[in-house]
Amino acid sequence: MNSPYVKNTVNKIKGLYQHQSEYLQVVDELIDYSDIDEELTQALEQNNGLERLLQPDRIISFQVAWLDDNNQVQVNQGWRVQHANLIGPYKGGLRFHPSVNESVLKFLALEQTFKNALTGLPIGGAKGGANFDPKGKSSREIMRFCQAFMTELYRHIGPNTDVPAGDINVGTREIGYLFGQYRRLQNQFSGALTGKELDFGGSQVRVESTGYGVVYFIENVLERFQQKLSNMSLAISGCGNVALHVAEKAIEQGAKVVTLSNSDGCLSREQGLSAKLVAQLLQSKERPNLKEVAKQFGAKWHQGAKPWQQNVDIAVPCATQNELNGDDAKVLLTNKVQYIFEGANMPCTSDAVALFEQSNSIFSPAKVVNCGGVIASAFEMGQNAMFYPESYQTVDEKLKKTMRQIHTHCMENNESSYLIGANSFALKKLIHVMNLQGV
Numbered sequence: 001m002n003s004p005y006v007k008n009t010v011n012k013i014k015g016l017y018q019h020q021s022e023y024l025q026v027v028d029e030l031i032d033y034s035d036i037d038e039e040l041t042q043a044l045e046q047n048n049g050l051e052r053l054l055q056p057d058r059i060i061s062f063q064v065a066w067l068d069d070n071n072q073v074q075v076n077q078g079w080r081v082q083h084a085n086l087i088g089p090y091k092g093g094l095r096f097h098p099s100v101n102e103s104v105l106k107f108l109a110l111e112q113t114f115k116n117a118l119t120g121l122p123i124g125g126a127k128g129g130a131n132f133d134p135k136g137k138s139s140r141e142i143m144r145f146c147q148a149f150m151t152e153l154y155r156h157i158g159p160n161t162d163v164p165a166g167d168i169n170v171g172t173r174e175i176g177y178l179f180g181q182y183r184r185l186q187n188q189f190s191g192a193l194t195g196k197e198l199d200f201g202g203s204q205v206r207v208e209s210t211g212y213g214v215v216y217f218i219e220n221v222l223e224r225f226q227q228k229l230s231n232m233s234l235a236i237s238g239c240g241n242v243a244l245h246v247a248e249k250a251i252e253q254g255a256k257v258v259t260l261s262n263s264d265g266c267l268s269r270e271q272g273l274s275a276k277l278v279a280q281l282l283q284s285k286e287r288p289n290l291k292e293v294a295k296q297f298g299a300k301w302h303q304g305a306k307p308w309q310q311n312v313d314i315a316v317p318c319a320t321q322n323e324l325n326g327d328d329a330k331v332l333l334t335n336k337v338q339y340i341f342e343g344a345n346m347p348c349t350s351d352a353v354a355l356f357e358q359s360n361s362i363f364s365p366a367k368v369v370n371c372g373g374v375i376a377s378a379f380e381m382g383q384n385a386m387f388y389p390e391s392y393q394t395v396d397e398k399l400k401k402t403m404r405q406i407h408t409h410c411m412e413n414n415e416s417s418y419l420i421g422a423n424s425f426a427l428k429k430l431i432h433v434m435n436l437q438g439v
């Protein structure tokens, strides 16, 4: 039972932002699934900390005007939501997708702040992006868009201020264009972005780190329950950076990966997808046609379907927010899914989360499952500051160790729910730091 202060604060925020459904979904989840005891209530109330912590420090919103290949001026909207820099510079990815809006970026920035607090590394939380759709755009158009975006953003970021990285549709190529423009405008070579190519300050493992980190977290959980990944079957959604690196590492560890998907449908193979299929998708420079890939590798193609009808031990949604709803959760639970690991940010709707949390299956939230990416980014920031790159093996070992520590943080805070354990750990830490730093 939460105190009147907590309830009133949440109600005030709901009143202020009633049209921002994704943002309010995270606010509700953080409060509904945290152990807020008397001591934490006092800490939250002391400097009106909860109200300050749930809302971003600032939102930068700007117009991005760019020239398409026909010399026509196109206009998009760009944002950077700087949520909190209590424990380090603002840090979080950039997303280019037509569905991007202030609510989506506010949910992502709030989640990022809690995620980053869990890593134990000195990074605050932020998120940004634009409602730009890269589908069908030429490489030159993508470059000009990135340059126009950075021409607005550069004055708000920097290695000690705010360090963006990639997210949906922002990969190594886009980070290269964004970094090039930042370097020109600032006349400065600094680690103001992560996810860079290795040849100009990128870190080993950053590309693979989110997906590999998901698998390292899964292995920690399975070890706790005395099970092995090599005995497990997985349904994975998406076929981007996160999904493919989860698939690659899981197959390498002997697991059976049964599905991949995109917004058109789902590819499945009961005996498991081959490492070769995943490698081909990872190497593809263009957006892959999954239907064709299914044909080529003897897999089934299910037009318009999601992967959640499959009978598997582990479900790993790795595409986008709210892609797995209550009905999908019911099917998975009826089929006796044992574990659900959120690879994407907030892929499960509130009713799906409630069903998983009430069930005997084990649910692990995005903020602990997919934090491998931002962990490797923080390592990249460290390497840039030292002007000294680290080896693949060193970064990979540090990533594994950090994922294990995060698993321990969850366990120490709540043994029966990873969600409550994670939220409680981060909430306590952030509010403690906020109180130490005054108003």
Ligand SMILES: NC(=O)C1=CN([C@@H]2O[C@H](COP(=O)(O)OP(=O)(O)OC[C@H]3O[C@@H](n4cnc5c(N)ncnc54)[C@H](O)[C@@H]3O)[C@@H](O)[C@H]2O)C=CC1
Pocket (backbone or CB within 6 Å): 166, 167, 168, 169, 170, 210, 237, 238, 239, 240, 241, 242, 243, 261, 262, 263, 264, 318, 319, 320, 321, 323, 343, 344, 345, 370, 371, 373, 374
């Ligand atoms: N890239 C990173 O380092 C990190 C990414 N994430 C999260 O992981 C998720 C995926 O990101 P990335 O793999 O980086 O993006 P990406 O752009 O590489 O891939 C996204 C994939 O999702 C698919 N997709 C989009 N909407 C879909 C839908 N409705 N149904 C099925 N598939 C759909 C796309 O076809 C694409 O294959 C996002 O939620 C992102 O915020 C989280 C932590 C770090």
Ligand SMILES: O=C(O)CCC(=O)C(=O)O
Pocket (backbone or CB within 6 Å): 091, 092, 093, 094, 112, 115, 163, 164, 165, 166, 167, 194, 345, 370, 371, 373, 374, 375, 377
């Ligand atoms: O590497 C980063 O800074 C951002 C990663 C990210 O966007 C995420 O964790 O959702």
